[in-house]
Amino acid sequence: MSTLALQKAGLSKAQVIAATTLGTALEYYDFTIYSFFAIQIGQLFFPAASPVNQFLLSIGVFGVGFVVRPLGGIVIGGYADRVGRKKAMVLTIMLMAVSCALIATAPTYAVAGLAAPFIVLGARLLQGFAAGGEFGPGTTLLIEHASDTTRAFFASWNFAAIALGIALGAVVATLVNAALPKDALLAWGWRIPFLLGIVAAPVGMLIRQRLEETLGDHTAPHACATCDAAPSSNTGRYAALKAALTTHLKLTVLGTFAELGGSVSVYITAFFLPNYAVRTLHLPQTAAVVSGIVSSLVLFAAAPLAGKLADRYSRKRVLVVSRVILLVTVYPAFAWLSAEPSTLRLCAVSAFLAVFVAGHIVPVLVMIPELFPKPVRATGIALTYVVSASFFGGFSPFIASWLVALTGNVLAPAWYVAAACAVSLVPVIWLRDRTGETLA
Incomplete structure (x- = not known):
């Protein structure tokens, strides 16, 4: 899309990049924050296992997110090619918000029994599906909004947003671990980063709604x-x-x-x-x-x-x-x-x-x-x-x-x-x- 078209849409180049990549950063923040609290999640959702197996089971649940990423990429990528890039990107951030909410509010094994780990597993599958579906429409929309001489620069911001989301997750996890004692962290503190992801998601959705569709x-x-x-x-x-x-x-x-x-x-x-x-x-x-x-x-x-x-x-x-x-x-x-x-x-x-x-x-x-x-x-x-x-x-x-x-x-x-x-x-x-x- 030319600069003139961007101006007609009421968006500057910086706003197009921000609208596209903010959601990507939030989604990868949500996707990676789980790994920083794998120990606490293992203790709360897999208590019958040994400490080592608790961690392995928790990491295994983290890994299933990668398994479904190709499926998310194929399904949501096809959706973006069929009905539009913007609709696909709004969908992915909605799915990520739902999955983050499921983890943040999931009852522990002590409360819900075997249902507890299955709730977390379902949330991770949904997160992986959404994360897999995010990159194709996001990169495509940036490329189609850019001019012939700025496509690589525009597209680069989608990869930069992934790195920013990972860094943000690491910073939040570090602050939460440093601010809370171990008992509080295990009881409720580990839920805070996931709650932050829920709060931030509507902001990304509203910003993405302003984007101009490029599929034509x-x-x-x-x-x-x-x-x-x-x-x-x-x-x-x-x-x-x-x-x-x-x-x-x-x-x-x-x-x-x-x-x-x-x-x-x-x-x-x-x-x-x-x-x-x-x-x-x-x-x-x-x-x-x-x-x-x-x-x-x-x-x-x-x-x-x-x-x-x-x-x-x-x-x-x-x-x-x-x-x-x-x-x-x-x-x-x-x-x-x-x-x-x-x-x-x-x-x-x-x-x-x-x-x-x-x-x-x-x-x-x-x-x-x-x-x-x-x-x-x-x-x-x-x-x-x-x-x-x-x-x-x-x-x-x-x-x-x-x-x-x-x-x-x-x-x-x-x-x-x-x-x-x-x-x-x-x-x-x-x-x-x-x-x-x-x-x-």
Whole structure:
């Protein structure tokens, strides 16, 4: 959408970005806050288990959110391609608010028996479904609101919002843990962050209602921007999904593997590295929390910069340079941290890696939707990003931990990140770079 169109809609560029990404930040705050209170939730909802099993069961319930994310991406992405991006984004924030309310008000095992853990499980499934459905419509709407020379910058804010939501969750969790004694935290304090998520959701919904819909006439035939496939009509509830898996299958597969390196690197650096520092390098828990906040804030700041560079110097150039730098520096960074572990070194490594993680995630996240035609765009980005993030990224901490145990080498996770970056460089060769081009 042009600047003139934005002015007619009564929204500035900054307001469009804020309206789109505020909800994303709130949703990922809601989605991740659970992990910070897994111990308390385990004690209250799985009391019959041992302390270790309580934690494992609680983390298992957290993990189911990742399992349903691809389903949310497919269903809500298709909804966005069928009825509109704005309606899909309002729906996701409503679903996240409901799931947050379920957890915040859930009766404990002592009150409701076996129904208690099932309520939490249902809420986590709903959260995962909503989080999976958020990214496709949000990124698509930002791209379609941007001009030909600002698409990467606009799209970068959706990834920045994810980082901001994670950082916000870590900060709130830290403040609640510091302000309340353990008894109060276990009795009621753990519910406070979830209640905050409920209160913030209506604000995001109201802001998103002001957005201008960008889908337009979505009944026209459409063809792939990177292949020779014939145009296909976009009619029916599952037409966008069918098109992504048939007419645009090559692009869907290439996009998923092109995003593999980003998914693995962000989960290793933002989620695995802090816990690795505590378990393997024996740093204090506070070091993990602080480094997690630092990493998320650097990702938040670096993402828009990567978008600006991708608009100016092309998607592929920024993507390849950042991915290669990360590939060759991740092992020395891990080795430097392991040589003399400290909170300062952990934060320095987290911040350094986060810069290049953003540098190679943002360009590919805008390249993929630029290549899909408008009637399939939200579904296409949902399939490639959510599937990559859920399966390649979501299992990365487990794989990295398994590699350390298997090899006895504490630097094995670095080799894993480097390998993922190398593999994901290959499909980029076949992806067309549409920097500065006008989208249909």
